[in-house]
Amino acid sequence: MLRILLFLPLLGSAVILFLPRRALAGIRAAAILAAAATLVFAVFLLMQFDTLQTGPQYFETHTWNPRLGTSFSLGLDGLSASMVLLATLLCLVAVLTSGVIRERVKGYYLLLLLLESALIGVFTARDWSLFYVFWELTLIPLFFLIDRWGGEQRHRAALNFVLYTMGGSVFMLMALLAVYDMTNAYSFDMSALQQTARSLPVAIQTLLFVGLFIGFGVKMPIVPLHGWLPLAHVEAPGPVSILLSGILLKMGSYGLLRAAELLPQAMVAASSWLAVVGIVSILYGAVLAWRQRDLKAMIAYSSISHMGIVLFALATLTPAGLTGAMMQMIAHGFTAGILFLVAGLIYERTRTRDLGAVSNLRERSPRLAFLVAIAFLAGLGQPGTAGFVAEMHALLGGLERFGTWIVLLGIGVLISAAYALRTVGRLLAGPRHPREVLPALSHAEFTAAALLVAGIVTLGVWPSPALNLIQGSVAGLVKLFPP
Numbered sequence: 001m002l003r004i005l006l007f008l009p010l011l012g013s014a015v016i017l018f019l020p021r022r023a024l025a026g027i028r029a030a031a032i033l034a035a036a037a038t039l040v041f042a043v044f045l046l047m048q049f050d051t052l053q054t055g056p057q058y059f060e061t062h063t064w065n066p067r068l069g070t071s072f073s074l075g076l077d078g079l080s081a082s083m084v085l086l087a088t089l090l091c092l093v094a095v096l097t098s099g100v101i102r103e104r105v106k107g108y109y110l111l112l113l114l115l116e117s118a119l120i121g122v123f124t125a126r127d128w129s130l131f132y133v134f135w136e137l138t139l140i141p142l143f144f145l146i147d148r149w150g151g152e153q154r155h156r157a158a159l160n161f162v163l164y165t166m167g168g169s170v171f172m173l174m175a176l177l178a179v180y181d182m183t184n185a186y187s188f189d190m191s192a193l194q195q196t197a198r199s200l201p202v203a204i205q206t207l208l209f210v211g212l213f214i215g216f217g218v219k220m221p222i223v224p225l226h227g228w229l230p231l232a233h234v235e236a237p238g239p240v241s242i243l244l245s246g247i248l249l250k251m252g253s254y255g256l257l258r259a260a261e262l263l264p265q266a267m268v269a270a271s272s273w274l275a276v277v278g279i280v281s282i283l284y285g286a287v288l289a290w291r292q293r294d295l296k297a298m299i300a301y302s303s304i305s306h307m308g309i310v311l312f313a314l315a316t317l318t319p320a321g322l323t324g325a326m327m328q329m330i331a332h333g334f335t336a337g338i339l340f341l342v343a344g345l346i347y348e349r350t351r352t353r354d355l356g357a358v359s360n361l362r363e364r365s366p367r368l369a370f371l372v373a374i375a376f377l378a379g380l381g382q383p384g385t386a387g388f389v390a391e392m393h394a395l396l397g398g399l400e401r402f403g404t405w406i407v408l409l410g411i412g413v414l415i416s417a418a419y420a421l422r423t424v425g426r427l428l429a430g431p432r433h434p435r436e437v438l439p440a441l442s443h444a445e446f447t448a449a450a451l452l453v454a455g456i457v458t459l460g461v462w463p464s465p466a467l468n469l470i471q472g473s474v475a476g477l478v479k480l481f482p483p
Contacts, residue, residue, distance in 0.1 A: 001045060001058045002074040002124050005084070006117060008038040009091075013113040021106050028099070031109040032444075035092040038116065042088045049081055051468045054476035056080075056126055061189075064129075069180075069187035073126040078473035079326060082466065083123040083247075083254055086333040089451060090246040091116040093337055094239040096448040100348055101149060101237065108149060111141040115243065122251055128176050129188040131258075132169075135251070139165055142240070142248070150235040157228075157235035164218050164228035172215025172255075175208045179262065194262050198480075202265045209266035212259040213274075219252030220307045223281045233300035238344025241296065245303045245336035250329050253310045257325075257477070260314070264480035268317065275315035275402060281308030282412035290419040295346065295353040298419065299339045302379060305412060306332045312409060313394035317481045319474055321397020324390055326470045331378075331386035331459060338375040338452040345371070345445060346427075349438040355423060359430025365438040369428050371449050376420040378456045381413065386459035 012034020019026050049057060056075025064070040076084065094112060101108050118141070121134030139162055147158035180188060182204065183196035197205070218225045233241050260267040285305030292298035306328065313325035345368055346361075347353050361369040381387035391413065398406040441449070459466055 002060065002076065005038065005041055005045065006074070006120050006124065008041060009034055009113040009116040009120070012037075013110045013117075016106060016110050016113070019106065024105050027106050027109055028095075031095045031098075031113060032092075034113055035088070035095045035116065038120075039085075039088040039092050042085050045076070046081055046085060046469070049076065049078075049469070051078065051472055053077075054472045059126065061126070068129075069189070070129040071127050071187075071189060072130060073189060074124045075126040076124060077476075078470040079254065079257060080123045082326065082330055082469055083250055084120055086250070086330055087116065087119045087123060087247045089455070090243055090333060090337050091119070093341070093448040093451055094242050096444040097242070097341060097344065098237075098239045099442065099444055100344070101239075104148060108145070111145050112239075115141040115145070119247060119251075123254065126190050127188050128180075128190060128193060131190075131255075132173060132176065135172075135255075136166075136169060138248070138251070142244075145240045146232060146236045149237045149240070152235070153231065154235045157231045160228045161232045164225070168215040168218030168225065170215075171211040175211030175215070178211070179208055190258070190262075197262050198264060200263075202269055205263040205266035206269050209259060209263045209270060212263075213256065213270075216252040216255035216259065219255070220249055220311070221252065221304065222277055222308065222311055223284050223304065226281075226304050229304065230297055230300045233303075233340075234294060234296045238340060238347065241340040241344070242337045245300070245340060246333045249303060249307055249336075250333060253307065253314070253325070253329055256311075256314065257473075260477065261480065265482075268481050271315045271317055271401075275312055275398075275405070278308045278310075278312030278315055279405075279408045279412075281305065281311060282409060283415070284308075286412045286415035286419075290415055293355050295343045295355060295358075295423075296340070297353075298355075298423070299336070299343060302339075302416065302419075303332070303336055305416060306335070306379075308412070309391065309394050309409070313397055316394075316397035316401040317478075318397040318400050319478050320393050320400060322474045322477055323467065323470065324393030324395075324397050326474065327386070327390035327393055327459075327463070327466065330466060331390040331456075334386055334452050334455045334459070335375070335378045338371065338449065338456065339379060341445075341449060341452065342368070342371050342375045345441070355426050358427055360428075361438075362428045365440070367441055367446070368438065371453070372427050373424055374453055374456070376424045378460075380417040380420040384457065384460045386456050386463070388460060389463045 015030045059075040061071050061073035118137040125131040282305050285301050289298045289301035310325045310328045313321045378385040381391045
Protein backbone atom coordinates (compact mmCIF):
# COMPACT_ATOMS: atom_id res chain seq x y z
CA MET A 1 0.00 0.00 0.00
CA LEU A 2 2.78 2.44 0.89
CA ARG A 3 4.73 1.54 -2.23
CA ILE A 4 1.70 2.57 -4.28
CA LEU A 5 1.58 5.88 -2.38
CA LEU A 6 5.31 6.37 -2.92
CA PHE A 7 5.23 5.66 -6.65
CA LEU A 8 2.06 7.56 -7.60
CA PRO A 9 3.92 10.89 -8.01
CA LEU A 10 6.69 9.05 -9.89
CA LEU A 11 4.08 7.67 -12.25
CA GLY A 12 2.82 11.21 -12.86
CA SER A 13 6.35 12.44 -13.55
CA ALA A 14 6.88 9.56 -16.00
CA VAL A 15 3.72 10.54 -17.88
CA ILE A 16 4.92 14.16 -18.03
CA LEU A 17 8.31 13.00 -19.29
CA PHE A 18 6.75 11.52 -22.43
CA LEU A 19 4.43 14.46 -23.14
CA PRO A 20 5.51 17.03 -25.77
CA ARG A 21 7.04 20.22 -24.37
CA ARG A 22 4.41 22.36 -26.05
CA ALA A 23 1.49 20.44 -24.56
CA LEU A 24 1.33 22.84 -21.61
CA ALA A 25 -2.29 22.11 -20.73
CA GLY A 26 -1.68 18.35 -20.83
CA ILE A 27 1.44 18.63 -18.65
CA ARG A 28 -0.36 20.72 -16.05
CA ALA A 29 -3.40 18.41 -16.10
CA ALA A 30 -1.17 15.34 -15.60
CA ALA A 31 0.58 16.99 -12.64
CA ILE A 32 -2.71 17.98 -10.99
CA LEU A 33 -4.14 14.50 -11.54
CA ALA A 34 -1.06 12.80 -10.06
CA ALA A 35 -0.98 15.09 -7.00
CA ALA A 36 -4.74 14.73 -6.45
CA ALA A 37 -4.58 10.93 -6.79
CA THR A 38 -1.76 10.79 -4.24
CA LEU A 39 -3.76 12.89 -1.77
CA VAL A 40 -6.88 10.76 -2.25
CA PHE A 41 -4.89 7.56 -1.71
CA ALA A 42 -3.28 9.01 1.44
CA VAL A 43 -6.75 9.86 2.80
CA PHE A 44 -7.90 6.33 1.95
CA LEU A 45 -5.02 4.87 3.99
CA LEU A 46 -5.75 7.11 6.95
CA MET A 47 -9.41 6.13 6.96
CA GLN A 48 -8.27 2.58 7.81
CA PHE A 49 -5.58 3.70 10.27
CA ASP A 50 -5.89 2.38 13.84
CA THR A 51 -5.22 5.40 16.06
CA LEU A 52 -4.85 3.26 19.20
CA GLN A 53 -1.74 1.46 17.98
CA THR A 54 1.68 2.86 18.82
CA GLY A 55 3.73 0.84 16.31
CA PRO A 56 3.99 1.22 12.54
CA GLN A 57 1.08 0.12 10.35
CA TYR A 58 1.04 -0.91 6.69
CA PHE A 59 4.54 -2.17 7.43
CA GLU A 60 6.54 -3.84 4.67
CA THR A 61 10.23 -4.61 4.36
CA HIS A 62 12.51 -5.93 1.64
CA THR A 63 16.18 -6.61 2.35
CA TRP A 64 18.66 -4.66 0.26
CA ASN A 65 22.04 -5.72 1.61
CA PRO A 66 21.96 -8.32 4.40
CA ARG A 67 25.67 -7.82 5.18
CA LEU A 68 25.18 -4.11 5.86
CA GLY A 69 21.74 -4.55 7.40
CA THR A 70 19.98 -2.17 4.99
CA SER A 71 16.42 -2.72 3.84
CA PHE A 72 13.58 -1.04 1.97
CA SER A 73 11.22 -0.74 4.95
CA LEU A 74 8.09 1.40 4.99
CA GLY A 75 5.49 2.00 7.67
CA LEU A 76 3.13 4.58 9.15
CA ASP A 77 2.54 5.61 12.73
CA GLY A 78 0.49 8.56 13.96
CA LEU A 79 3.27 11.08 13.45
CA SER A 80 4.34 9.97 9.99
CA ALA A 81 0.70 9.55 8.88
CA SER A 82 -0.08 13.18 9.73
CA MET A 83 3.05 14.35 7.91
CA VAL A 84 2.23 12.26 4.81
CA LEU A 85 -1.26 13.75 4.66
CA LEU A 86 0.15 17.26 5.08
CA ALA A 87 2.80 16.66 2.40
CA THR A 88 0.34 15.33 -0.18
CA LEU A 89 -2.11 18.18 0.48
CA LEU A 90 0.54 20.91 0.19
CA CYS A 91 2.00 19.33 -2.95
CA LEU A 92 -1.45 19.50 -4.56
CA VAL A 93 -1.74 23.14 -3.46
CA ALA A 94 1.69 23.87 -4.95
CA VAL A 95 0.71 22.27 -8.26
CA LEU A 96 -2.59 24.16 -8.38
CA THR A 97 -0.86 27.49 -7.80
CA SER A 98 1.89 26.84 -10.35
CA GLY A 99 0.00 28.41 -13.23
CA VAL A 100 2.36 31.38 -12.87
CA ILE A 101 5.21 29.21 -14.19
CA ARG A 102 5.40 29.79 -17.94
CA GLU A 103 8.98 28.77 -18.80
CA ARG A 104 10.37 25.22 -18.90
CA VAL A 105 7.00 24.01 -17.63
CA LYS A 106 7.68 20.34 -18.30
CA GLY A 107 10.81 20.23 -16.17
CA TYR A 108 9.15 22.23 -13.40
CA TYR A 109 6.20 19.88 -12.88
CA LEU A 110 8.40 16.82 -13.25
CA LEU A 111 10.71 18.03 -10.46
CA LEU A 112 7.74 18.99 -8.29
CA LEU A 113 6.36 15.44 -8.43
CA LEU A 114 9.80 13.94 -7.81
CA LEU A 115 10.03 16.12 -4.70
CA GLU A 116 6.65 14.85 -3.50
CA SER A 117 7.78 11.24 -3.84
CA ALA A 118 10.99 11.96 -1.90
CA LEU A 119 8.98 13.67 0.86
CA ILE A 120 6.67 10.69 1.21
CA GLY A 121 9.75 8.46 1.38
CA VAL A 122 11.22 10.49 4.26
CA PHE A 123 8.02 10.22 6.31
CA THR A 124 7.33 6.53 5.62
CA ALA A 125 10.88 5.10 5.88
CA ARG A 126 11.37 2.66 8.75
CA ASP A 127 15.06 2.10 8.05
CA TRP A 128 17.63 4.79 8.84
CA SER A 129 19.63 4.15 5.67
CA LEU A 130 16.48 4.50 3.55
CA PHE A 131 15.52 7.61 5.53
CA TYR A 132 18.90 9.15 4.74
CA VAL A 133 18.61 8.31 1.03
CA PHE A 134 15.21 10.02 0.75
CA TRP A 135 16.44 12.92 2.91
CA GLU A 136 19.23 13.62 0.44
CA LEU A 137 16.99 13.03 -2.58
CA THR A 138 14.83 16.01 -1.62
CA LEU A 139 17.84 18.27 -2.28
CA ILE A 140 18.06 17.49 -6.00
CA PRO A 141 14.64 18.72 -7.17
CA LEU A 142 14.68 21.61 -4.70
CA PHE A 143 18.05 22.85 -5.92
CA PHE A 144 16.85 23.02 -9.52
CA LEU A 145 13.42 24.42 -8.61
CA ILE A 146 15.06 27.35 -6.83
CA ASP A 147 18.00 27.75 -9.22
CA ARG A 148 15.98 27.66 -12.46
CA TRP A 149 12.70 29.31 -11.53
CA GLY A 150 13.66 31.57 -8.62
CA GLY A 151 14.27 35.31 -8.34
CA GLU A 152 17.27 37.48 -9.09
CA GLN A 153 19.49 35.86 -6.43
CA ARG A 154 18.26 32.35 -7.13
CA HIS A 155 21.73 30.88 -7.77
CA ARG A 156 23.03 32.07 -4.42
CA ALA A 157 19.87 30.94 -2.64
CA ALA A 158 19.99 27.45 -4.17
CA LEU A 159 23.67 27.03 -3.36
CA ASN A 160 23.22 28.21 0.25
CA PHE A 161 20.32 25.83 0.72
CA VAL A 162 22.24 22.81 -0.57
CA LEU A 163 25.46 23.60 1.29
CA TYR A 164 23.71 24.19 4.61
CA THR A 165 21.60 21.05 4.31
CA MET A 166 24.42 18.83 3.10
CA GLY A 167 26.68 20.17 5.85
CA GLY A 168 24.09 19.25 8.46
CA SER A 169 23.52 15.87 6.81
CA VAL A 170 27.19 14.99 7.30
CA PHE A 171 26.78 15.25 11.08
CA MET A 172 23.58 13.24 10.92
CA LEU A 173 25.23 10.49 8.86
CA MET A 174 28.24 10.32 11.18
CA ALA A 175 25.95 9.95 14.19
CA LEU A 176 23.90 7.21 12.53
CA LEU A 177 27.02 5.29 11.51
CA ALA A 178 28.39 5.62 15.04
CA VAL A 179 25.15 4.25 16.52
CA TYR A 180 25.30 1.37 14.03
CA ASP A 181 28.91 0.63 14.95
CA MET A 182 28.45 0.86 18.73
CA THR A 183 25.49 -1.51 18.88
CA ASN A 184 25.23 -5.20 18.17
CA ALA A 185 22.19 -4.86 15.95
CA TYR A 186 24.18 -4.55 12.69
CA SER A 187 21.01 -3.26 11.13
CA PHE A 188 19.69 0.15 10.17
CA ASP A 189 16.11 -0.90 10.92
CA MET A 190 14.64 1.74 13.22
CA SER A 191 13.09 -0.69 15.69
CA ALA A 192 16.20 -2.90 15.91
CA LEU A 193 18.53 0.08 16.30
CA GLN A 194 16.34 1.65 18.97
CA GLN A 195 16.45 -1.44 21.18
CA THR A 196 20.25 -1.52 21.26
CA ALA A 197 20.98 2.24 21.16
CA ARG A 198 18.97 2.82 24.35
CA SER A 199 21.48 0.69 26.29
CA LEU A 200 24.39 3.02 25.50
CA PRO A 201 25.77 5.23 28.30
CA VAL A 202 24.09 8.61 28.66
CA ALA A 203 27.26 10.52 27.77
CA ILE A 204 27.62 8.57 24.50
CA GLN A 205 23.93 8.97 23.72
CA THR A 206 24.20 12.74 24.26
CA LEU A 207 27.20 13.04 21.94
CA LEU A 208 25.38 11.09 19.22
CA PHE A 209 22.24 13.15 19.78
CA VAL A 210 24.20 16.36 19.17
CA GLY A 211 25.19 15.08 15.73
CA LEU A 212 21.59 14.25 14.87
CA PHE A 213 20.40 17.57 16.29
CA ILE A 214 22.74 19.54 14.03
CA GLY A 215 21.49 17.68 10.96
CA PHE A 216 17.83 18.10 11.83
CA GLY A 217 18.27 21.60 13.29
CA VAL A 218 19.52 22.94 9.97
CA LYS A 219 16.36 21.77 8.26
CA MET A 220 13.91 23.01 10.94
CA PRO A 221 15.71 25.53 11.12
CA ILE A 222 16.73 26.71 14.57
CA VAL A 223 19.00 29.62 15.48
CA PRO A 224 21.92 29.77 14.63
CA LEU A 225 21.54 27.16 11.86
CA HIS A 226 18.94 29.16 9.93
CA GLY A 227 21.15 31.12 7.53
CA TRP A 228 19.83 29.47 4.37
CA LEU A 229 16.13 30.01 5.08
CA PRO A 230 15.37 33.74 4.50
CA LEU A 231 17.12 33.92 1.14
CA ALA A 232 15.76 30.58 -0.08
CA HIS A 233 12.18 31.50 0.83
CA VAL A 234 12.40 34.94 -0.77
CA GLU A 235 14.03 33.78 -4.01
CA ALA A 236 12.11 30.52 -4.51
CA PRO A 237 8.99 30.56 -6.73
CA GLY A 238 5.79 31.05 -4.75
CA PRO A 239 4.59 27.42 -4.99
CA VAL A 240 8.03 26.15 -3.94
CA SER A 241 8.03 28.51 -0.95
CA ILE A 242 4.76 26.87 0.12
CA LEU A 243 6.52 23.50 0.19
CA LEU A 244 9.73 24.83 1.74
CA SER A 245 7.99 26.34 4.75
CA GLY A 246 4.89 24.15 4.85
CA ILE A 247 6.50 20.70 4.79
CA LEU A 248 10.30 20.83 4.26
CA LEU A 249 10.86 22.41 7.67
CA LYS A 250 8.81 19.61 9.23
CA MET A 251 11.40 17.11 8.03
CA GLY A 252 13.73 18.54 10.67
CA SER A 253 11.27 18.34 13.57
CA TYR A 254 10.11 14.91 12.39
CA GLY A 255 13.71 13.69 12.37
CA LEU A 256 14.24 15.13 15.85
CA LEU A 257 11.29 13.11 17.13
CA ARG A 258 12.80 9.97 15.60
CA ALA A 259 16.12 10.87 17.27
CA ALA A 260 14.28 11.14 20.60
CA GLU A 261 12.93 7.62 20.05
CA LEU A 262 16.41 6.37 19.24
CA LEU A 263 18.24 8.08 22.13
CA PRO A 264 15.64 8.94 24.80
CA GLN A 265 18.09 9.40 27.69
CA ALA A 266 20.01 11.95 25.64
CA MET A 267 16.78 13.78 24.91
CA VAL A 268 16.08 13.99 28.65
CA ALA A 269 19.62 15.19 29.40
CA ALA A 270 19.48 17.87 26.71
CA SER A 271 15.87 18.97 27.24
CA SER A 272 16.68 22.16 29.19
CA TRP A 273 19.17 23.30 26.55
CA LEU A 274 16.68 22.52 23.79
CA ALA A 275 14.10 24.68 25.56
CA VAL A 276 16.59 27.57 25.68
CA VAL A 277 17.37 27.21 21.97
CA GLY A 278 13.63 27.04 21.26
CA ILE A 279 12.95 30.27 23.20
CA VAL A 280 15.83 32.05 21.43
CA SER A 281 14.45 30.95 18.05
CA ILE A 282 10.95 32.13 18.98
CA LEU A 283 12.09 35.61 20.02
CA TYR A 284 14.72 36.01 17.29
CA GLY A 285 12.34 34.99 14.51
CA ALA A 286 9.51 37.14 15.84
CA VAL A 287 11.63 40.29 16.21
CA LEU A 288 13.18 39.97 12.75
CA ALA A 289 9.78 39.25 11.19
CA TRP A 290 8.43 42.42 12.82
CA ARG A 291 11.23 44.45 11.20
CA GLN A 292 10.71 43.24 7.61
CA ARG A 293 9.17 45.21 4.75
CA ASP A 294 9.38 42.34 2.25
CA LEU A 295 6.29 40.19 2.73
CA LYS A 296 8.00 36.87 1.93
CA ALA A 297 10.98 37.69 4.16
CA MET A 298 8.59 38.44 7.03
CA ILE A 299 6.83 35.10 6.58
CA ALA A 300 10.20 33.32 6.37
CA TYR A 301 11.38 34.74 9.71
CA SER A 302 8.00 33.97 11.27
CA SER A 303 8.58 30.33 10.33
CA ILE A 304 11.74 30.33 12.47
CA SER A 305 9.64 31.58 15.38
CA HIS A 306 6.92 28.98 14.86
CA MET A 307 9.42 26.12 14.59
CA GLY A 308 10.98 27.41 17.81
CA ILE A 309 7.63 26.69 19.45
CA VAL A 310 7.89 23.11 18.15
CA LEU A 311 11.36 22.72 19.68
CA PHE A 312 10.29 24.25 23.00
CA ALA A 313 7.24 21.98 23.17
CA LEU A 314 9.38 18.91 22.41
CA ALA A 315 11.76 19.86 25.23
CA THR A 316 8.96 19.67 27.79
CA LEU A 317 8.76 15.85 27.38
CA THR A 318 5.18 15.98 28.71
CA PRO A 319 2.06 14.59 27.02
CA ALA A 320 0.63 18.10 26.55
CA GLY A 321 3.94 19.46 25.23
CA LEU A 322 4.54 16.62 22.78
CA THR A 323 0.96 16.92 21.58
CA GLY A 324 1.51 20.65 21.11
CA ALA A 325 4.71 20.03 19.14
CA MET A 326 3.03 17.61 16.76
CA MET A 327 -0.05 19.81 16.39
CA GLN A 328 2.16 22.85 15.76
CA MET A 329 3.90 20.96 12.96
CA ILE A 330 0.53 20.30 11.34
CA ALA A 331 -0.87 23.77 12.04
CA HIS A 332 2.21 25.56 10.76
CA GLY A 333 2.06 23.51 7.58
CA PHE A 334 -1.38 24.92 6.82
CA THR A 335 -0.53 28.42 8.08
CA ALA A 336 2.74 28.75 6.19
CA GLY A 337 1.02 27.38 3.10
CA ILE A 338 -1.73 30.00 3.13
CA LEU A 339 0.72 32.81 4.01
CA PHE A 340 3.04 32.08 1.11
CA LEU A 341 0.06 31.51 -1.16
CA VAL A 342 -1.22 34.98 -0.26
CA ALA A 343 2.24 36.49 -0.76
CA GLY A 344 2.43 34.91 -4.21
CA LEU A 345 -1.05 36.10 -5.18
CA ILE A 346 -0.23 39.67 -4.12
CA TYR A 347 3.06 39.67 -6.02
CA GLU A 348 1.49 38.32 -9.21
CA ARG A 349 -1.09 41.11 -9.16
CA THR A 350 0.99 44.06 -7.96
CA ARG A 351 4.56 42.99 -8.94
CA THR A 352 5.83 44.00 -5.51
CA ARG A 353 6.21 42.45 -2.06
CA ASP A 354 6.93 45.75 -0.31
CA LEU A 355 4.43 46.23 2.50
CA GLY A 356 4.57 49.98 1.98
CA ALA A 357 3.53 49.70 -1.66
CA VAL A 358 0.42 47.49 -1.32
CA SER A 359 -2.77 48.70 0.34
CA ASN A 360 -6.57 48.90 0.17
CA LEU A 361 -7.02 45.24 -0.82
CA ARG A 362 -10.38 45.35 0.89
CA GLU A 363 -11.79 47.32 -2.07
CA ARG A 364 -9.40 46.28 -4.81
CA SER A 365 -9.79 42.51 -4.29
CA PRO A 366 -12.23 41.46 -1.53
CA ARG A 367 -11.51 37.73 -1.85
CA LEU A 368 -7.77 38.28 -1.61
CA ALA A 369 -8.32 40.58 1.37
CA PHE A 370 -10.31 37.82 3.08
CA LEU A 371 -7.46 35.36 2.51
CA VAL A 372 -4.94 37.86 3.91
CA ALA A 373 -7.01 38.24 7.09
CA ILE A 374 -7.47 34.48 7.53
CA ALA A 375 -3.78 33.78 6.87
CA PHE A 376 -2.39 36.25 9.41
CA LEU A 377 -5.01 35.52 12.06
CA ALA A 378 -4.10 31.83 11.75
CA GLY A 379 -0.42 32.77 12.02
CA LEU A 380 -0.91 34.56 15.35
CA GLY A 381 -2.90 31.61 16.78
CA GLN A 382 -6.37 33.16 16.82
CA PRO A 383 -8.94 30.98 18.64
CA GLY A 384 -10.85 28.95 16.09
CA THR A 385 -7.73 28.25 14.04
CA ALA A 386 -5.31 25.33 14.12
CA GLY A 387 -2.50 27.43 15.59
CA PHE A 388 -4.50 28.16 18.75
CA VAL A 389 -4.92 24.47 19.58
CA ALA A 390 -1.22 23.82 19.02
CA GLU A 391 0.07 26.80 21.00
CA MET A 392 -2.31 26.12 23.89
CA HIS A 393 -0.93 22.59 24.26
CA ALA A 394 2.63 23.94 24.02
CA LEU A 395 1.91 26.51 26.75
CA LEU A 396 0.36 23.89 29.03
CA GLY A 397 3.29 21.55 28.53
CA GLY A 398 5.76 24.38 29.16
CA LEU A 399 3.94 25.47 32.32
CA GLU A 400 4.02 21.90 33.63
CA ARG A 401 7.76 21.46 32.97
CA PHE A 402 9.36 24.92 33.14
CA GLY A 403 6.89 26.98 35.14
CA THR A 404 7.04 30.76 34.72
CA TRP A 405 9.71 30.53 32.01
CA ILE A 406 6.84 30.27 29.54
CA VAL A 407 6.48 34.06 29.94
CA LEU A 408 9.22 34.28 27.30
CA LEU A 409 7.14 32.12 25.00
CA GLY A 410 4.20 34.45 25.61
CA ILE A 411 6.34 37.46 24.66
CA GLY A 412 7.19 35.80 21.35
CA VAL A 413 3.52 35.16 20.69
CA LEU A 414 2.68 38.81 21.46
CA ILE A 415 5.35 40.05 19.03
CA SER A 416 3.91 37.73 16.38
CA ALA A 417 0.46 39.17 17.01
CA ALA A 418 1.84 42.69 16.71
CA TYR A 419 3.39 42.31 13.26
CA ALA A 420 0.51 40.14 12.00
CA LEU A 421 -2.14 42.72 12.91
CA ARG A 422 0.01 45.56 11.59
CA THR A 423 0.42 43.76 8.26
CA VAL A 424 -3.31 43.07 7.97
CA GLY A 425 -4.04 46.73 8.62
CA ARG A 426 -1.56 47.90 5.99
CA LEU A 427 -2.68 45.50 3.30
CA LEU A 428 -6.43 45.76 3.77
CA ALA A 429 -6.72 49.49 4.47
CA GLY A 430 -4.54 52.41 3.42
CA PRO A 431 -4.67 54.87 0.55
CA ARG A 432 -6.50 54.24 -2.68
CA HIS A 433 -4.61 53.40 -5.86
CA PRO A 434 -5.26 54.65 -9.39
CA ARG A 435 -6.01 51.10 -10.42
CA GLU A 436 -8.72 50.11 -8.01
CA VAL A 437 -9.50 46.54 -9.09
CA LEU A 438 -6.99 43.68 -9.12
CA PRO A 439 -7.43 40.52 -11.23
CA ALA A 440 -9.74 37.97 -9.63
CA LEU A 441 -8.50 34.65 -8.30
CA SER A 442 -8.45 31.85 -10.84
CA HIS A 443 -10.35 28.61 -10.20
CA ALA A 444 -7.11 26.77 -9.37
CA GLU A 445 -5.96 29.49 -6.97
CA PHE A 446 -9.35 29.61 -5.27
CA THR A 447 -9.39 25.79 -4.89
CA ALA A 448 -5.89 25.78 -3.38
CA ALA A 449 -6.79 28.55 -0.94
CA ALA A 450 -10.05 26.81 0.00
CA LEU A 451 -8.19 23.59 0.85
CA LEU A 452 -5.85 25.43 3.22
CA VAL A 453 -8.55 27.56 4.83
CA ALA A 454 -10.69 24.45 5.36
CA GLY A 455 -7.78 22.71 7.08
CA ILE A 456 -7.01 25.69 9.32
CA VAL A 457 -10.61 26.18 10.43
CA THR A 458 -11.43 22.47 10.77
CA LEU A 459 -8.43 21.81 13.01
CA GLY A 460 -9.30 24.93 14.99
CA VAL A 461 -12.92 24.07 15.78
CA TRP A 462 -12.74 20.26 15.57
CA PRO A 463 -9.20 19.10 16.45
CA SER A 464 -10.27 15.66 17.69
CA PRO A 465 -9.37 13.71 14.51
CA ALA A 466 -5.83 15.13 14.49
CA LEU A 467 -5.41 14.64 18.24
CA ASN A 468 -6.64 11.05 17.96
CA LEU A 469 -4.27 10.42 15.06
CA ILE A 470 -1.18 11.42 17.03
CA GLN A 471 -2.20 10.11 20.46
CA GLY A 472 -0.57 6.72 19.89
CA SER A 473 2.76 8.31 18.96
CA VAL A 474 2.57 10.66 21.96
CA ALA A 475 1.86 7.77 24.33
CA GLY A 476 4.75 5.77 22.91
CA LEU A 477 7.17 8.69 23.28
CA VAL A 478 6.15 9.57 26.84
CA LYS A 479 6.86 6.00 27.98
CA LEU A 480 10.47 6.34 26.81
CA PHE A 481 11.28 9.32 29.03
CA PRO A 482 11.87 8.61 32.74
CA PRO A 483 9.96 10.90 35.14
